[in-house]
Amino acid sequence: MKYKVLKMEGRAKRAHMETVHGSIETPVFMNVGTVAAIKGAVSTADLETIGTQVELSNTYHLHVRPGDEVVKKLGGLHKFMSWNRPILTDSGGFQVFSLADLRKIKEEGVEFRSHIDGRKIVMGPEESMQIQSNRASTIAMAFDECPSSLAERSYVKASVDRTTRWLERCRKKMNELNSREDTINREQLLFGINQGAIFEDIRIDHAKRISDMDMDGYAIGGLAVGETHEEMYHILDETVPYLPTEKPVYLMGVGTPANILEGVERGVDFFDCVYPSRNGRHGHVYTNHGKLNLLNAKYELDERPIEEGCGCPACQRYSRAYIRHLLKAKEMLGLRLCVLHNLYFYNKMMEEIRDALDAGDFAGYKKRKLEGLELTN
C-alpha cells in the first residue's frame, strides 16, 4: 500500500493511495453495500457508471447470511459481487452493538444472537479478522466497541482500553492470515479505530496510543451516533492532529454533504454513509440548490431532470414528473433512479472537493457549496 499526500490546505488533505485492487483518490466517499449490493437495485455495473471508487460491505450482515466461508469458496467479495475496485469491510462491531439481541461483551469478544435465525454467534478480534480475510476485502477494519455518546466516562475509558487491546489482537491475527498460502488477498490492509465518545482527553490519548502501532490507516468511530454536529466537529478538531498525517483518515458513518465538507477541512480522507441511498429510497434527492422531495405534488408536471446539467443516469434521461410517478406507483425503478442520482451527487461532490484542493481553493469551494446546499436543507 502506498499513500501519498499530494497537497494540503490547512488540515485538509488531497491524497493518492495505491492498493492491490487499484488506486483511490481522496477525499473519497465510499458507497455502502450492506449485503454485497447497494440497496435500490443498484448493481456493480451501475457503480462504475456513477463514479464509485470504493465499495463498503458490512461484515455483520454477510456473516449472518450467506456466511463468509461461502464467500471465500466463491473467491472473495470482489469475485462474488463482480467488482474489481477497492472494497472496505467494516469489522461487524458496530452492527453487533446496534442490531444484535442479547449481546454480552467480554474480554474475548461479543456474544450475541443472529437477527435472522436467533443462533448464538461469538465475534471477537480474531473472528472478525478471519471473516474479513475470507471476504478478501482491500481494507479490513479493526474490531472495536463503539460506546454510546451518552455513556459514562468510566465506561468509555474501560471500553477504549479494551478496544486498544483488541487492536493488538487484530493486528496479530491479520499478520498471521496474510502470511497463509490459502488467503485470497495476502495484502489486506488493516485500519485501527479511534474511540472515546465525546471525551477529548480519552480520544487524544487513544489516538496517540494507536498511532504508535503503525497501522495502515486510522478511522474515527463512534461519531454521528447521537451527538450534535458541533460536538462532532470539535472532536475532529481535537483528535485528527494526533493521527499521522502520512496515513489515511476515515470518519465512519458520516454524513450529510455539509458534514463531509467540514470533515475534509479537518483532515479526513474517507467517508461513508447510508444517507444518499436511504434518502433516495424515500424520494429525497440532493441538488446544488437544496434537497427535493419528489413526492411533492408540485413536481407532477415538472419536465426538468432532478438537476439540470447532472450527468447521472437518472438526470440524463428521466424527468422529475416521471420519477415522481414511479415513486407514487411504488415502482422499484423510482427508488433506483433516486439512489443512483444521490450516490452520483456524493461521488461528484468528492471529485469537486479534490479539484478544489488541487487548485488550492477548497475554502472558496466549501463556502459556495454550502450556500447552495443550505437553500432548503
Next chain:
Amino acid sequence: MKYKVLKMEGRAKRAHMETVHGSIETPVFMNVGTVAAIKGAVSTADLETIGTQVELSNTYHLHVRPGDEVVKKLGGLHKFMSWNRPILTDSGGFQVFSLADLRKIKEEGVEFRSHIDGRKIVMGPEESMQIQSNRASTIAMAFDECPSSLAERSYVKASVDRTTRWLERCRKKMNELNSREDTINREQLLFGINQGAIFEDIRIDHAKRISDMDMDGYAIGGLAVGETHEEMYHILDETVPYLPTEKPVYLMGVGTPANILEGVERGVDFFDCVYPSRNGRHGHVYTNHGKLNLLNAKYELDERPIEEGCGCPACQRYSRAYIRHLLKAKEMLGLRLCVLHNLYFYNKMMEEIRDALDAGDFAGYKKRKLEGLELTN
C-alpha cells in the same frame, strides 16, 4: 403504417412493420410495463440493452394514476418514459373486468370504482380511445369485453355483439381524434379484438365481421384466462384463418415459451405476457434446458451464470450464487437481474424464431427448442 409478410412457413408468418415510432420485426414479444415502467426496477435504458422492440403500457393503471391528461401534458408516453420505439397500449377493458370493484356493464361502457381511491369511473369505447390518444401510443387497442371462458353461450354471444358495436364506436372516435390538430400522435393505429370464449362458431363469425372493418391489425383476446392449452390452440386453429393474412395478428396475454411457439405456428405476430417479469421477481429463471428456481440451495456455491453463453446483463457479469444470495437477502437487485434475464430470454427466443422463419426451418427450430425447454418445465 406498412405491414409486409416477408415469408411464411405453413401458417407461421415472418413480417416487417413500419410505424411512426420505428419498425417492428415480427413475430415479436412485447415487454409489459404496467405503470409506464417494467416491474423489477427495469428502465427504458435497460429495455434497449435487452433488445425490446415494443413496450406495452396498461391503460387502466395509468388512467387511475397519474391520469392520462398528465401524460398528455408531458408530451405522451414516449416522452414521459423516455422510450423512442413503438408502444402498444391496451384498452383498459381487461383490467376493468379483472381488477375493478362494483362494475356495471352497459351499452355505453363500464362503470366501476378505482382500485386506488374508490372514485367512480366510466369507461367506454370513446373514453378508452381518448385516453390512449392522450398517451399517444403507437398502437391503441379497441375497447372490448373479455367474457369468462366459463360463461354461458348466450352471455358470450350478446357480449361479442356488443364488442362489435363498441369497435365501430372506437374506430369512429379514433378517426376523429387522429384528425385533431392537438393530438400528439395523429398516426395512431387501432387494432380490433376477436372474442367468443371457446365457442368456435362465435369466434369465427366475429373474426369475419371485424375483418370486414379493415382495422390496422387484429388481436385474439379472451384466451389464457382459464381454458386449457389445447382449447387455446384449437381456437387459434379455427379463428386465425378468418383474420386477414396481410394484417398483424396479436395473441393477448400469452404466454409460456411453448405457448408462443405454438402461437407462431398458427400465424400469430405479436405476444405479451407478465410471466417473464413475474417469474423473475420470484427467482424463477428461464434457460434452454428448463426453468431454474434460484432460491434452491443447490445454487449456493454455483459460480456459473444463469445460462452459459447468454448475452443478458445478468449473465454477462453475475453468478447464480450471487443472484441467489441477493434473492435470499431480499435485495431488489436480485429481482432486477432475474427480470432482465427473463425478458432477454424471451426477446432472444423471438429473434431465433424470426431467424428460423427466414431460413425456412421454423418447424425444426420449434421441435429443438421445445425439447430443451421441457427438460424441467
